Amino acid sequence: MSLPLPQISGLADLAGRYDAVLSDVWGVVHNGIAAFPSAVDALLQYRRAGGKVVFITNAPRPSAPLIDMLDRFGVAREAYDAIVSSGDATRAMIARYSGRAIHHIGPPTEDDALYDGLDVRRTAADLAEVVIVTDLDTDDDTPEMYRERARLWLARKLPMICANPDRVVEHGDKIIYCGGALGDLYAAMGGMVHMAGKPYQPIYEEAFRLAEVAADRPLDKSRVLAIGDSVRTDATGAAQFGIDLLFVTGSIHAAELDAFGKPSPQAIADLVAPSRAHLAGFLPRLSW
Structure with a gap:
């Protein structure tokens, strides 16, 4: 170049x-x-x-x-x-699971608007048909902290819809992990990951x-x-x-x-x- x-x-x-x-x-x-x-x-x-x-x-x-x-x-x-x-782009993917159970990863209420008007219900991973990742649960989390949970998703062959493909972002003077980093981990473990953003x-x-x-x-x-x-x-x-x-x-x-x-x-x-x-x-x- x-x-x-x-x-x-x-x-x-x-x-x-x-x-x-x-x-x-x-x-x-x-x-x-x-x-x-x-x-x-x-x-x-x-x-x-x-x-x-x-x-x-x-x-x-x-x-x-x-x-x-x-x-x-x-x-x-x-x-x-x-x-x-x-x-916006991810909602179309989630809509395909209308009437079905999803497992949410990310801040518990911050991303509620993602599901507004969509007929899905949040459940534990062992009852869900898909994992929806908005971000990690807290800003201090790292993707590696989710490996054991991801083994369950993988064992149940759950696809993952990652609503935020970013790996990291700047937050004030810190760099924090985003949903894309967890998507990378799951893909490396052999899981199916779908993304719609950049x-x-x-x-x-x-x-x-x-x-x-x-x-x-x-x-x-x-x-x-x-x-x-x-x-x-x-x-x-x-x-x-x-x-x-x-x-x-x-x-x-x-x-x-x-x-x-x-x-x-x-x-x-x-x-x-x-x-x-x-x-x-x-x-x-x-x-x-």
């Missing part, structure tokens, strides 16, 4: 080349506790210049409660046109559709930019969907890339290379 563009000073350096942005949320727009003011300002400025912004997130909840969360974090609604979540195509297709609705016209993929902080989800998803990537280095990859010190363009290129993403540029935090 050739070197990416030099570190850019902000989204303004690229804005004229793109009609729409499909932006990751956690790690780009907020850190799980509060918004990054520079990122919100960048998206506001981009929209004021005529660009369209669709948030594309692996949050394991439907879009409506996410908007309320973004309000609390200080993300102005004027900073984006629409939002699509992994939770980097998989259904969520990108819906985000692109929403961008075209916001623009009120067809869009060319060559003029659509993905913004993200994860090689596994954002870079791979952008590459598979055929759009450029602005890589935010100061989140989950901050330490290994010395994002806030003297980042090496070659190191960034090497990190992103396996995804085959086309880098439009990189910066430590999204800004204008």
Whole structure:
């Protein structure tokens, strides 16, 4: 892979080349506790210049409660046109189990909205037909803590639907494990795992559709930019969907890339290379 563009000073350096942005949320727009003011300002400025912004997130909840969360974090609604979540895409998978028993892994009530209107009942794993993973039960958990439970799921040949494909996220000044890490463990043990969020195509297709609705016209993929902080989800998803990537280095990859010190363009290129993403540029935090 050739070197990416030099570190850019902000989204303004690229804005004229793109009609729409499909932006990751956690790690780009907020850190799980509060918004990054520079990122919100960048998206506001981009929209004021005529660009369209669709948030594309692996949050394991439907879009409506996410908007309320973004309000609390200080993300102005004027900073984006629409939002699509992994939770939105996952609900279609869960609906196939209508009238049947599911086993939930994740915070016990935080993700209730994922099941709103779906005729499923939560049960113990030994009674369920599928395991639904939103996240680990607590922020202090590690995937390895679930190995014994996963042996039961595997013995019963339970498929897993993972509503959050992310492995880790930034939470304040900590890095915590997400549902995708548990999905990886189960797959490595031989379990069947289904995911609908990034980097998989259904969520990108819906985000692109929403961008075209916001623009009120067809869009060319060559003029659509993905913004993200994860090689596994954002870079791979952008590459598979055929759009450029602005890589935010100061989140989950901050330490290994010395994002806030003297980042090496070659190191960034090497990190992103396996995804085959086309880098439009990189910066430590999204800004204008």
